[in-house]
Amino acid sequence: MDFASLMSAEISKSKAPTPSTTNSSSASPNQTQTNKYLKRAEIEAARLSAYAADQEASRAAREAKLAQKRKLEDEEADRKKEREEKKRRLAEESRKRGEEEEERKERARRKRLGLPDLPPKIDGEKEGTPLAEGEEDVEDEALVTRLREMGEPVRLFGESHRGRLRRWKRLVKAVEGPMDKLSDGPIPTTLDLVLEAEMKVPATVPKDQEGRKFLFRQLASYFTMVLKEWEIALGRRDETVKMSFQGKQAYGAMVQSRENLRPLFKKFEKGELEDGILEPVVEIVKAMQERRYVDANDGYLRVSIGKA
Numbered sequence: 001m002d003f004a005s006l007m008s009a010e011i012s013k014s015k016a017p018t019p020s021t022t023n024s025s026s027a028s029p030n031q032t033q034t035n036k037y038l039k040r041a042e043i044e045a046a047r048l049s050a051y052a053a054d055q056e057a058s059r060a061a062r063e064a065k066l067a068q069k070r071k072l073e074d075e076e077a078d079r080k081k082e083r084e085e086k087k088r089r090l091a092e093e094s095r096k097r098g099e100e101e102e103e104r105k106e107r108a109r110r111k112r113l114g115l116p117d118l119p120p121k122i123d124g125e126k127e128g129t130p131l132a133e134g135e136e137d138v139e140d141e142a143l144v145t146r147l148r149e150m151g152e153p154v155r156l157f158g159e160s161h162r163g164r165l166r167r168w169k170r171l172v173k174a175v176e177g178p179m180d181k182l183s184d185g186p187i188p189t190t191l192d193l194v195l196e197a198e199m200k201v202p203a204t205v206p207k208d209q210e211g212r213k214f215l216f217r218q219l220a221s222y223f224t225m226v227l228k229e230w231e232i233a234l235g236r237r238d239e240t241v242k243m244s245f246q247g248k249q250a251y252g253a254m255v256q257s258r259e260n261l262r263p264l265f266k267k268f269e270k271g272e273l274e275d276g277i278l279e280p281v282v283e284i285v286k287a288m289q290e291r292r293y294v295d296a297n298d299g300y301l302r303v304s305i306g307k308a
Contacts, residue, residue, distance in 0.1 A: 099155075106157060138165055147171075185224040186231065186258050187265050193221040201285050205278055209271075215282070216268040222285055223261055230254050277303070 138146075140161055144154050147168055155164065182188040194214075199222045206212050234242075234251055241247045264281075267273040273281075280303035287296035 186227040187262055189220055189265050190269055191217050191220045201282055220268050227258055
């Protein structure tokens, strides 16, 4: 074969169509156009759809987990409630058995000693009898603890819950003693406050004990009235004035004055205020009642910082 024939054969081979070229040419023009020109909005929509599906699956899984957790917690609460109820029933049965055993032993002892038998229980003294109206009840376990802390018998023979409660209240009243009634003013006090017409203090401090006690009542009543009027006057201000710096400062001054007067009220109640303090206080109150406020302020300065 000559050179020209060889070249012609090689050229023919190079011009033959390849399989990939054939397949590409056989694909439809529409498919090629779609793959080549896919819109960005469609890609973003597909991504968002996949993300939403994934979030929905996660939410459903969380809700299922929470529902399972709530179910377990409810079951545990029910079991705990059943255990507490069982413990309460067992304690009640044990208490009743103990009381019955004590009653049986007491009856046997009385019979052995020739004593009369125990009287039957009255229906009104049985456990569960409602208390009188307004009478505060205490749980039996707490009542037993309190009696034990006071060194008293937990239960007397044949004693009901109501009987134990009243015995405990009598013991508490005996220990604490009668309590004095407090006034409902800005500074609660046990002093018997006087009427406004009786608040006029004398010019000098009385020497007798009864006069001093009445003077303490007068001073406490006057300071209570002043604090009440001061608080009412501050409460009548506009809201804008109350919230301003000056308004808050005025309210703070009233509160501070009320707190500073509490130790003085304690001294009034005990009657232990020495004349070195009582006389200037009477002078200040006397000047205030006569509307000599400059003199009252001077008296306060003398008693607080002296005459330096």
